[in-house]
Amino acid sequence: MCRRCSSTRGGAGVHNPDPTPPGTPDTSPRTGAPPKSVTAPRRTPEQRTASDTVVRPGPPAPAAAPAPGIPPTAPVPATVPRQTPADALAVRTPADTVVRAGSPTPGKAPGIPPSATAAPAPPAEALAGEAVAGYLHAHAADFLRSLKLHGESGADTAAADRAAGALRRTARRIGGTLHTFRPLLDPDWADGLRTELDWLSTTLAQEHACTSRLTLLLDALTRLSGAGPGPSTTTGALPAGAARAGALLERQLTLARTRAHSAALGALGSARFHALADAVALLSSDLPLRPLAATRADTVLLPVAADAERRLLEAAAALPLGRAGHPYNADALVHGLGPAPGEEAQDAPWHRVRRLLRLHRYALEVLEPLRPGGAPPALTRAGRLLDRHRDAAEAAEAAAAAARTPRIAPATAYALGILHADQRHEVEAARFAFQEVWPGSLAIRTRTP
Amino acid sequence: MCRRCSSTRGGAGVHNPDPTPPGTPDTSPRTGAPPKSVTAPRRTPEQRTASDTVVRPGPPAPAAAPAPGIPPTAPVPATVPRQTPADALAVRTPADTVVRAGSPTPGKAPGIPPSATAAPAPPAEALAGEAVAGYLHAHAADFLRSLKLHGESGADTAAADRAAGALRRTARRIGGTLHTFRPLLDPDWADGLRTELDWLSTTLAQEHACTSRLTLLLDALTRLSGAGPGPSTTTGALPAGAARAGALLERQLTLARTRAHSAALGALGSARFHALADAVALLSSDLPLRPLAATRADTVLLPVAADAERRLLEAAAALPLGRAGHPYNADALVHGLGPAPGEEAQDAPWHRVRRLLRLHRYALEVLEPLRPGGAPPALTRAGRLLDRHRDAAEAAEAAAAAARTPRIAPATAYALGILHADQRHEVEAARFAFQEVWPGSLAIRTRTP
Numbered sequence: 001m002c003r004r005c006s007s008t009r010g011g012a013g014v015h016n017p018d019p020t021p022p023g024t025p026d027t028s029p030r031t032g033a034p035p036k037s038v039t040a041p042r043r044t045p046e047q048r049t050a051s052d053t054v055v056r057p058g059p060p061a062p063a064a065a066p067a068p069g070i071p072p073t074a075p076v077p078a079t080v081p082r083q084t085p086a087d088a089l090a091v092r093t094p095a096d097t098v099v100r101a102g103s104p105t106p107g108k109a110p111g112i113p114p115s116a117t118a119a120p121a122p123p124a125e126a127l128a129g130e131a132v133a134g135y136l137h138a139h140a141a142d143f144l145r146s147l148k149l150h151g152e153s154g155a156d157t158a159a160a161d162r163a164a165g166a167l168r169r170t171a172r173r174i175g176g177t178l179h180t181f182r183p184l185l186d187p188d189w190a191d192g193l194r195t196e197l198d199w200l201s202t203t204l205a206q207e208h209a210c211t212s213r214l215t216l217l218l219d220a221l222t223r224l225s226g227a228g229p230g231p232s233t234t235t236g237a238l239p240a241g242a243a244r245a246g247a248l249l250e251r252q253l254t255l256a257r258t259r260a261h262s263a264a265l266g267a268l269g270s271a272r273f274h275a276l277a278d279a280v281a282l283l284s285s286d287l288p289l290r291p292l293a294a295t296r297a298d299t300v301l302l303p304v305a306a307d308a309e310r311r312l313l314e315a316a317a318a319l320p321l322g323r324a325g326h327p328y329n330a331d332a333l334v335h336g337l338g339p340a341p342g343e344e345a346q347d348a349p350w351h352r353v354r355r356l357l358r359l360h361r362y363a364l365e366v367l368e369p370l371r372p373g374g375a376p377p378a379l380t381r382a383g384r385l386l387d388r389h390r391d392a393a394e395a396a397e398a399a400a401a402a403a404r405t406p407r408i409a410p411a412t413a414y415a416l417g418i419l420h421a422d423q424r425h426e427v428e429a430a431r432f433a434f435q436e437v438w439p440g441s442l443a444i445r446t447r448t449p
Numbered sequence: 450m451c452r453r454c455s456s457t458r459g460g461a462g463v464h465n466p467d468p469t470p471p472g473t474p475d476t477s478p479r480t481g482a483p484p485k486s487v488t489a490p491r492r493t494p495e496q497r498t499a500s501d502t503v504v505r506p507g508p509p510a511p512a513a514a515p516a517p518g519i520p521p522t523a524p525v526p527a528t529v530p531r532q533t534p535a536d537a538l539a540v541r542t543p544a545d546t547v548v549r550a551g552s553p554t555p556g557k558a559p560g561i562p563p564s565a566t567a568a569p570a571p572p573a574e575a576l577a578g579e580a581v582a583g584y585l586h587a588h589a590a591d592f593l594r595s596l597k598l599h600g601e602s603g604a605d606t607a608a609a610d611r612a613a614g615a616l617r618r619t620a621r622r623i624g625g626t627l628h629t630f631r632p633l634l635d636p637d638w639a640d641g642l643r644t645e646l647d648w649l650s651t652t653l654a655q656e657h658a659c660t661s662r663l664t665l666l667l668d669a670l671t672r673l674s675g676a677g678p679g680p681s682t683t684t685g686a687l688p689a690g691a692a693r694a695g696a697l698l699e700r701q702l703t704l705a706r707t708r709a710h711s712a713a714l715g716a717l718g719s720a721r722f723h724a725l726a727d728a729v730a731l732l733s734s735d736l737p738l739r740p741l742a743a744t745r746a747d748t749v750l751l752p753v754a755a756d757a758e759r760r761l762l763e764a765a766a767a768l769p770l771g772r773a774g775h776p777y778n779a780d781a782l783v784h785g786l787g788p789a790p791g792e793e794a795q796d797a798p799w800h801r802v803r804r805l806l807r808l809h810r811y812a813l814e815v816l817e818p819l820r821p822g823g824a825p826p827a828l829t830r831a832g833r834l835l836d837r838h839r840d841a842a843e844a845a846e847a848a849a850a851a852a853r854t855p856r857i858a859p860a861t862a863y864a865l866g867i868l869h870a871d872q873r874h875e876v877e878a879a880r881f882a883f884q885e886v887w888p889g890s891l892a893i894r895t896r897t898p
Contacts, residue, residue, distance in 0.1 A: 223779070226787035242786040327776030328878030330672070336867045337691040338675035403863045413859035414852045417866020418785045425874055429777030 126369070128300035129293030132181050135366045136174060137284035143170040144281060150268070164204050164264060171201040174280065176362040180308045184300065186288035196276040203267045206260035209394070214253040216395045220422055221246045221415070241411030245419060248402050248412060298370055305363040312356040316438060319349055324431040332428035333421055340400065343424070347393045350431065354386035381437050389430035396423035575818070577749035578742030581630050584815045585623060586733035592619040593730060599717070613653050613713060620650040623729065625811035629757045633749065635737035645725040652716040655709035658843070663702040665844045669871055670695045670864070690860030694868060697851050697861060747819055754812040761805040765887060768798055773880040781877035782870055789849060792873070796842045799880065803835035830886050838879035845872035 150163035175197035178190040225242045238246060267273055292300055323329055335342025361383060364375045396419075402408075403416040599612035624646035627639040670691045687695060716722055741749055772778055784791030810832060813824045845868075851857075852865040 221786065224782060224784075224786040226784040226791045239786055239788070327881060328874065330871070330874070330878075333673060333867070333871060333874075335673075335675040336871070337670065337673040337688055337864055339688070342675045403859065408859050410852065410857050410859055410862035412862075414862040414866040414869075415786055417863040417868075418782070418870045419866075420863075421867045421870030421874070422779070422782060422785070425777065425779070425782075425870070429779075432776060 126297045127294055128184055128297045129287070129289040131297040131301055131369060132177065132184055132293070132366060133284070133287045133289075134369070136177055136287065139170045139173045139177075140280045140283040143167060143174065144277070146170060147277060161208070165208065168201045168204040168208075171197045171204075172358070173362050173365070174283065175201065176359045177366055180359055180363045181301070181304055181366065183304055184289055184293040186290065189288050193276075193279050196272070196279070200267065200273065200276060204264050207257055207264055210253050210257035210260055212391065213395050213398055214250060214257070216391060217249050217253075217399060217419060217423075218246055220395070220419055220426075221249075224415075224418060224422060239415075241409075241415035244409060244412040245399075245402070245415035248405060248408065248416075249398065252402055252405075253398065301367055301370065305360075305367055308356070308363045309360050312353065312360045315349065315353045315356050319353060319431075319435075321435040321438065324428075324435045327432050329428070332431070333424040336421055336424055340397065343393070343397070347389070347427070350386060350389055350434075351393075354383070354390060357383050357386060378437050382434055385430050385434040385437065389427055389434065392423045392426035392430060396420050396427065399423060575746045576743055577633055577746045578736070578738040580746040580750055580818060581626065581633055581742070581815060582733070582736050582738075583818070585626055585736065588619045588622045588626075589729045589732040592616060592623065593726070595619060596726060610657070614657065617650045617653040617657075620646045620653075621807070622811050622814070623732065624650065625808045626815055629808055629812045630750070630753055630815065632753055633738055633742040635739065638737050642725075642728050645721070645728070649716065649722065649725060653713050656706055656713055659702050659706035659709055661840065662844050662847055663699060663706070665840060666698050666702075666847060666868060666872075667695055669844070669868055669875075670698075673864075673867060673871060688864075690858075690864035693858060693861040694848075694851070694864035697854060697857065697865075698847065701851055701854075702847065750816055750819065754809075754816055757805070757812050758809050761802065761809045764798065764802045764805050768802060768880075768884075770884040770887065773877075773884045776881050778877070781880070782873040785870055785873055789846065792842070792846070796838070796876070799835060799838050799883075800842075803832070803839060806832050806835060827886050831883055834879050834883040834886065838876055838883065841872045841875035841879060845869050845876065848872060 146163045146166035150160055150167065153160035153163055175194045178185060178194045178197070182190050221238060221242045225238045320331075323331060332343075332346070335346065357379065361375050361379060364371075364379075368374065399416045399420040403413050403420070408416075595612045595615035599609055599616065602609035602612055624643045627634065627643045627646070631639050670687060674687045674691045769780075772780060781792075781795070784795065806828065810824050810828060813820075813828075817823065848865045848869040852862050852869070857865075
C-alpha cells in the first residue's frame with residue numbers, strides 16, 4: 001500500500017548490488033496478494049518442442065540452458081498458483097537478474113540503467129530477434145530506472161507522478177512490442193507478460209486520467225461561461241450553475257483520483273507487481289525467442305509490422321469517416337439523452353483504432369534502426385486526435401455521471417447537461433479532424449518493398 | 450378582438466363597392482385603440498416643398514392635387530394623436546380607395562384583387578416609379594386578398610394560418626420595398642407605413658414562430674435520445690428527463706402560442722390595423738412619388754437596389770466568416786452558461802445580415818421585369834441558412850428559459866442543458882454552412898454595368 005514500502009521493495013529487488021539468495025525474497029511478499037496470472041510460461045520443460053526452441057540474443061549463449069547457480073528444484077513460492085515444481089525454472093526472481101546476467105550491460109546493475117535512446121542500433125543485417133531484443137532491453141531498462149526513481153521520489157509527488165508516467169509508457173511499449181512481434185516470441189510467455197503489463201499501465205493510468213479529466217472539464221466550464229481561457233479565471237467568477245457543477249465535478253473526480261492513487265500504490269507494492277518487475281528485468285537477458293527470430297531482421301520484422309499496420313488500416317477503414325467528414329453531423333450527441341451504453345458503443349471503434357495506432361507507432365519504433373525517420377507526423381497527429389477523442393468521451397461521461405448525483409440543484413444539472421453536450425461535440429470535432437489527417441496521410445512505412 | 454369582427458371590418462372597409470361618406474368610418478373604430486403611428490405623412494400641405502413634389506404613376510394625374518370630394522377641413526378623428534386639421538388631407542380613408550381611384554384596376558374593387566403574378570411587367574423603358582408601383586400594387590392586392598381569405602376562413606384554422614402567413618409575407622415585401630426604394634418615395638409617408646407593416650408582420654409572426662420552435666425542440670429531443678427521426682416516435686418512448694423536458698417545453702410554448710394567437714387576432718381587429726389596411730389599399734392608386742421616380746427605371750432602380758446590396762455585402766463582410774469556416778470552433782456556445790445577453794449580442798450581426806439579405810431579395814423581385822431570372826440560388830440558400838440560424842438561436846433561448854422554471858427536476862434541467870447546447874451547435878453549424886455558400890456566390894445582379 002505505502003509508496004515507500006513499494007519503492008524500497010522494487011528498488012532493492014531489482015537494483016540491489018548484493019543479490020539475495022535465490023528463492024528467499026519472493027516467498028514473503030507474495031503471501032500478501034496472489035498474482036492473477038503468471039508472467040513466466042506455465043509449461044514444464046518437457047513441453048518445449050522444436051518450434052519453441054529458444055534463441056537468446058545475448059552475446060555468448062545462444063542456447064536456452066538455465067544459468068548456473070539456480071538448481072532446477074529451486075524453492076517455489078508457496079502462494080503462486082498453478083505452478084509445478086519444474087516451472088520454477090522459468091520463474092524469474094530478482095536475483096536472476098544478476099545471476100543470469102547475459103545482458104549487454106551486466107555491470108550497470110547498481111546504477112541507473114541506460115535510457116531508451118542509448119540502445120545500440122543493430123546493423124541492417126542484424127537478426128530479427130536482436131532488433132526486438134534491443135528495443136525491449138532499452139525499455140526494460142527505462143522501466144527499471146523509472147521504478148527506482150519512483151521509489152526515491154519520497155514526498156516529491158511531482159517526481160512520483162513523472163516516474164509513474166514513465167513506468168506506464170514503458171509498460172505500454174513493452175506490452176505493445178510483445179503483441180506485435182508475438183510471432184518471434186514464445187506466445188504463451190508473451191501473452192502472460194503482456195496481460196500483466198496491461199494491468200499495470202491501466203492501473204497507473206487512472207490517477208493521471210482523473211487529473212486531466214478534471215482540468216478538461218473545469219476549463220470547459222470556464223470557456224462555456226464566456227469567461228475566456230485566461231488561467232487567472234477562478235471558479236468564483238463563474239455563474240452559479242457552472243460554479244456548482246464545477247465544485248461537484250471537483251469533489252467527485254478528486255475522490256476518484258485519490259482512490260486511483262491508492263490503487264496505484266497498492267499495485268506497485270503488490271506481489272503481482274514484483275513478479276512483473278522481475279519478468280521485465282529478465283527481458284534483456286532471457287528473451288524466449290522462436291527460430292524465426294534468427295533470420296535477417298528486414299525479412300521478418302517488416303512483414304510482421306505490416307500485419308499490425310494492416311489491422312490498423314482495416315479498423316480505420318471501418319470507421320464512419322465519410323460521415324465524420326461532414327461537420328456538425330450531430331452524430332456524437334445522438335445518444336446524449338439516451339442510456340449511456342449508446343455512446344460507449346458508438347465510441348468503441350474509434351478507441352480500437354486509437355489502440356491499434358499506438359501499436360503501429362511502437363512497431364515503427366522497433367523498426368527505427370532498420371528504417372530511420374520515426375513515425376510520420378500525420379500518424380502522430382492522428383494519434384493525438386484519437387487521444388482527444390477518448391479524453392472528451394470520458395469527460396462527457398464524467399459530466400453525465402455527475403448529473404446522476406441525487407439531490408443536485410436544477411441549475412447544476414443544467415450546467416452539466418451543457419457540459420456533456422459540449423464534450424460530445426468535442427468528440428465529434430476530434431472525429432472530423434481525424435478524418436482530415438487520415439486518408440493517404442499514412443506513408444505506409446512498414447510495407448515490404 | 451374576434452377574428453370574425455376583424456375580417457368583416459377589414460373586408461367591408463376595403464372592398465365595399467358603396468363608399469361610405471368620407472370621414473365617418475374612421476372616427477368610431479379608432480376610439481378603441483389609438484394607433485401608435487400614423488400611416489399618412491404627418492405634415493401640412495404647406496410643408497411640401499419642391500423636392501417633395503409628388504409624382505403619381507396613375508395614368509392621367511401627375512400633380513399632387515388633393516382628390517376632389519375630400520375637403521381640406523375633413524373631420525379629424527378625435528383620438529388620432531399629433532394631427533393638425535390640415536393633416537387630414539393625407540389621411541387615406543377606405544373611401545379614398547374608390548374616390549381617388551386612379552389605379553390600373555379601378556373596376557375590380559368588389560372582387561378578389563389580382564395576385565402578384567398577374568402584375569403587368571413594365572417595359573424596359575418604363576419609368577422607375579411605374580416599376581415600383583407595379584410591384585407594390587401587386588402585393589397590396591395580395592395583401593387585401595389574404596385579408597379577405599382570413600376573414601372568410603371562419604373555423605378553418607389551417608386556412609386562417611395560411612392567410613395570416615400570406616398577409617405576413619406581403620406585409621414584409623411591401624415594407625421592404627418602401628425601405629429600399631425610399632429615395633423614390635415621400636420619405637415620411639414611406640417610413641410611417643413601413644413602421645406599421647413591421648408591427649403587423651412581427652405580431653403575426655409570433656404564433657407561427659412558437660409552433661415551429663416547439664416542433665424543432667421536440668424533434669431535437671427525440672434525436673438526442675437516439676430514437677431516430679421517425680415521425681412515429683412519441684414522447685412516451687423518450688427517457689425520463691427528455692420526456693419531462695419535452696412536456697415542459699410543450700406547456701410553455703403552447704401557452705406562448707395561444708397568447709400570440711390572441712395578440713394576432715387583436716391586432717387584426719384593431720383600429721391601427723384598419724388604418725394600415727386602408728393605407729395598403731391606397732398603395733396602388735395613390736403612391737406619393739418624388740420627381741426621381743419619373744426617370745427611366747434602369748437608371749434609377751439599379752443604383753438604388755445596388756445600395757441595398759452594398760449594405761448587405763458590408764454587413765456580411767463584417768461577420769466572423771473566417772472563424773465560422775473552422776468547424777467545431779465552439780464559438781456559438783461560448784456564452785452557454787453565462788448570462789443570456791452574451792448569446793444575443795453574438796447573434797445580432799447574423800440576424801442583421803438575414804434581414805438585409807431579405808431586403809435584397811425583395812429588391813431583386815422589384816427589378817425582375819428589368820432583369821429577369823429571380824434571386825440566384827446561392828442567395829436563396831444563404832437566406833435559408835440564416836433562417837435556420839435564427840430558428841436555432843431562438844430555440845436555444847427557449848430551452849434556456851425553460852430551464853429557469855422554478856422547481857423543475859434535475860433530470861429535466863439536464864436534458865434542457867443538452868438541448869440548449871445542441872441548438873447552439875446548430876447555430877454554429879448554420880454559420881459554417883452560410884460561409885460555405887457565401888463568398889463569391891452572389892452574382893451581383895443589381896450592379897449597374
